[in-house]
Amino acid sequence: MKLSDKEWTVLEALWDTGGLTLGELTNALQPDTGWSRNTVFTYLTRMEGKGLVAIDGEGYPRKYRAALQREDCQASARDSFLRQVYHGAAGDLVAAFLKENRITAEERDRLRKLLDEMEV
Numbered sequence: 001m002k003l004s005d006k007e008w009t010v011l012e013a014l015w016d017t018g019g020l021t022l023g024e025l026t027n028a029l030q031p032d033t034g035w036s037r038n039t040v041f042t043y044l045t046r047m048e049g050k051g052l053v054a055i056d057g058e059g060y061p062r063k064y065r066a067a068l069q070r071e072d073c074q075a076s077a078r079d080s081f082l083r084q085v086y087h088g089a090a091g092d093l094v095a096a097f098l099k100e101n102r103i104t105a106e107e108r109d110r111l112r113k114l115l116d117e118m119e120v
Contacts, residue, residue, distance in 0.1 A: 001073075001076055002076075002077075002080060003052070003073060003077070006043060007043070007047060007052060008073075009029065009032075009033060010025070010029070010040075010043050010044070010047060010053070011047075011052065011053075011066050011068070011070070011073065013025060013028045013029055014053070014064060014065055014066040015066050015070045018065065019056065019063045019064060019065035019066075020063065020064060020065075021061040021062065021063055021064070022037065022040060022041055022044070022061060022062070022064065023037070023061065025040055025044070025064060026040045044064055048067075051067055051068075052066070052067055052068060053065070053066065053067055054066075054067040
C-alpha cells in the first residue's frame with residue numbers, strides 16, 4: 001500500500017499517541033499543517049474507508065487510532081522505494097547512501113556487524 005504524505009502525517013500523530021479524538025488530532029496537526037477540524041475529519045473518513053484508521057465507536061467523543069502498525073507501513077514504503085528506484089538492489093541503495101552521506105564510526109561498526117551476520 002502506498003500512503004500519501006498527508007496520510008503519513010495523520011498516521012504519525014495517531015501512532016505517537018495511541019489514538020486521539022477529532023479535536024485532539026486537529027490541535028496536534030494544526031500548527032504544522034494549518035488543517036481545520038473539517039479537513040482532519042475528511043482525511044479520517046477517507047482513511048477509515050481505506051482501512052488505515054479505526055474508530056473506537058464506544059463513547060463520546062470518538063477516538064481515532066491507526067489501523068496499521070507503523071513498522072508495517074515503513075516496511076511497505078521501503079520495499080516500494082527499493083523496487084521503484086533501485087530495481088530491488090538493496091546493495092545499490094546502501095552504496096548510494098554511503099557515497100552521499102557520512103556515517104559515524106558506531107554506525108559503520110553496526111553496519112559491518114549486520115553484514116557479517118548476514119554472511120554477505
